[in-house]
Amino acid sequence: MATLKDVAAKCGLTVTTVSRVLNNRGYISEETRAKVYAAMEELNYQPNEVARSLSKKSTKTIGVIVPHIRHPYFSEMISNIENAANKQGYKIILANSKGAKHKEKEYLDMCTSNRVAGVILFSSSVQVSEFADSKIPLVTVERFIENGTAAVECDNEQGGMLAAQALIDSGCKNVLMISGVVNNSMPADDRVKGFAKVCEKNGISYKEIVTSQDQYESLDYHSLLDSALKLDSDIDGVFASSDLIAAQVLQVCGKIGRKVPEDIKLVGFDDVMISRLTTPPISTIHQPIKEMAEMAVELVISATEGKVVPKRTLLPVSYIERESTI
Template sequence: MVVKLTDVAKKAGVSPTTVSRVINNYGSLSQKTIDKVNLAMKELNYQPNSLARSLQGKNTQLIGLIFPTVANPFFGELVERIEGKLFDLGYRVILCDSANNKEKERHYINMLAANKVDGIIAGAHNLGITEYEDIELPIVSFDRYLADNIPIIGSDNFQGGYLATETLFVKGARKIAILTGSQESNSPTNFRLNGYLSFLEKHELEPKIFQIQTTARSTTLKNLEIKHILETEEIDSLFCTDDLTAILAYNQCQQLKINVPEQIKIIGYDGTKFIQNYFPQLSTIAQPMADYADILVDLLLKRIQNPEKKLEKNYLLPVKLIQGQTI
């Protein structure tokens, strides 16, 4: 049986109007009345209707999060940080896993709009989703261009790629290969690739670019591609544009009896707490996860409170080297 607002009013011994005022934090009520209504809602497990609140011009206190997959430690950790900050501020989240699927992402955008969420934090990897240009909701983007009016919060991927390559060079590497993903012009991995190429050009070294365009479900295929590279290419180091690929490369080296870092040096990218805890030997370029969450939430709330407020277009945060035992 669905509990109604009138049921709460009856149990608390107040009018339905009073219950509504407590829910919407409207008007002057005694703390005793507020406590009675809250207790009645708790005992009856009554959930206020967020959509009804939005139709009354109230905020739903719901935020939509659109990310590729929380199965990836990087996005899992970032979403956890964002959700925790929003919860502390009185918001709840609707998490949408886009799974690198454009149609799925479009469906979620429309669903979030229909549910009248207060705003959206979008960090999906699909490009060319035009719905972001038309939707009338406060939106901030993580690491991706979505539309001219949507601020982008990310790190300096070009500098990160440059730093990773420079680090391998300083450690003595000269035949530096890169294992990368998407080479779309606006993708983070492409900016990392450009940083890699910039350093090699400066030092007159030959680039060795290997694109492994596989999904998280294709680990076997990814391993085979990495194994083939290690067996056939003349390289002394690998810059992997994400930590999971770097760990696969390390494991393949172990199986092929290739000593790391003596024969091949490996550096990854992301530097999540998960990787630092469970694979601390990996050298990596760490992204500022806590700062990401702080700024994404702060900017979104500014947009919610003042939709016309002018915000900076790009927020580019610095990255840092975490030196392990693989370089």
């Protein structure tokens, strides 16, 4: 690989001059600049970003830690974060914590050691003290951490309320909500709160079933849904806390001979691709994934630049009606 020295030799200038051109430092004539760029091109010179980072104390890199890469919600998030970061000249290091506490800690250390500019963390369990000593901005999404730099959330309670209202508006009297993982304080908890509130206000009977960590890891909810739906044949509406679960509700309904939307109305959460690919397509609560991703990136970069950033940012959700409730 060509070095700075090779470039300097090629155009008959000193290494210092070439370095000044590269870093845009001091007065450089147009002629010199052109000469240096021509030589760089000819030698296919690639500046060493590692060395540049070292002198700048941090890299133009954002660490992104998620509990799942293949889960459609996270793959949409990652895609939008990469896009927003790229527009600002940042690259992303992606790490999959699988929801494990020790993995999150390990990846946070890895990010620190690699002098990332900041970290965007999805979920979950990192203890306050474990991140206390780091000087790197930490932006959490869908999770508020007391000593994090900033948190970006969507209005989960409003989402639960909208879902309940949609089921009630389409005539449901006995509704079931499939919520997040038990014993693990997660955003889905607020969805339950909003859902319950609207059901109670309208005098509608509702049940909640919680899911397990195992199910979250395997992304397979079929047997849980099968027994829940068989147990109570009066259920005429289901709110699933993700579109992924909602798609499996559709399948289980098909298996046990209950039709969606005729017998059971169904509302999902997230508004990811899968909700548009099922038959019927699933009515769902739209999370502003693109805006949340852009906000997270913006907050990391602003914090890096020493700006004051909002501790919590709450973005609104909306209800998208498709065929599963009509």
